[in-house]
Amino acid sequence: IAGITQAPTSQILAAGRRMTLRCTQDMRHNAMYWYRQDLGLGLRLIHYSNTAGTTGKGEVPDGYSVSRANTDDFPLTLASAVPSQTSVYFCASSDSTGAADTQYFGPGTRLTVL
Amino acid sequence: GQNIDQPTEMTATEGAIVQINCTYQTSGFNGLFWYQQHAGEAPTFLSYNVLDGLEEKGRFSSFLSRSKGYSYLLLKELQMKDSASYLCAVRDSNYQLIWGAGTKLIIKP
Numbered sequence: 073i074a075g076i077t078q079a080p081t082s083q084i085l086a087a088g089r090r091m092t093l094r095c096t097q098d099m100r101h102n103a104m105y106w107y108r109q110d111l112g113l114g115l116r117l118i119h120y121s122n123t124a125g126t127t128g129k130g131e132v133p134d135g136y137s138v139s140r141a142n143t144d145d146f147p148l149t150l151a152s153a154v155p156s157q158t159s160v161y162f163c164a165s166s167d168s169t170g171a172a173d174t175q176y177f178g179p180g181t182r183l184t185v186l
Numbered sequence: 187g188q189n190i191d192q193p194t195e196m197t198a199t200e201g202a203i204v205q206i207n208c209t210y211q212t213s214g215f216n217g218l219f220w221y222q223q224h225a226g227e228a229p230t231f232l233s234y235n236v237l238d239g240l241e242e243k244g245r246f247s248s249f250l251s252r253s254k255g256y257s258y259l260l261l262k263e264l265q266m267k268d269s270a271s272y273l274c275a276v277r278d279s280n281y282q283l284i285w286g287a288g289t290k291l292i293i294k295p
Binding site: 112113114115116117120130162169170171172174175176177178179180 | 190216217219227228229230231234236273275277281282283284285286287288
């Protein structure tokens, strides 16, 4: 069982380019999340999906979009990358969205926008 | 605004005990999580507290006081592999997780 996989592991991208970060989970979890992690800051939620077919905006959604066509996949797209989007991106999933539900994280994608 | 405060960095000695504090001010409270994150890796779940008191899990324990907006993670019999960042997160009234910046724990032999 792989859990959550993310691709690519790392990427260097020119500003203005479009980029999709992939996330796939095999745990049949209903909820999925995208976070960014920057030095000195806590994980910040970009977008989330409580169940397939629905998405919502987190704390820092500007410049990012997501889709949730099925249970397993939750891609994150940067339509036109900017240097401030340089970060480590983590995808996470949880069985549901209850108070005690634990989020499980993928290995992350390290993105550098030049 | 919502705020989670943790010390930026702590140093401890192998075999000793260390306590990592977390204070929070959030809109509502639906539980507090501790995660461990080794450098370059994903966060992994350690503990969850929703009621006041101490939860013990092997060498790790987590304490919560809701009235004080305070939690700590206690690590006993420290091992070199415990060198990592420890993240505190609170689930708010919207059931979103609000994360602290993490405490980097350095273990010295």
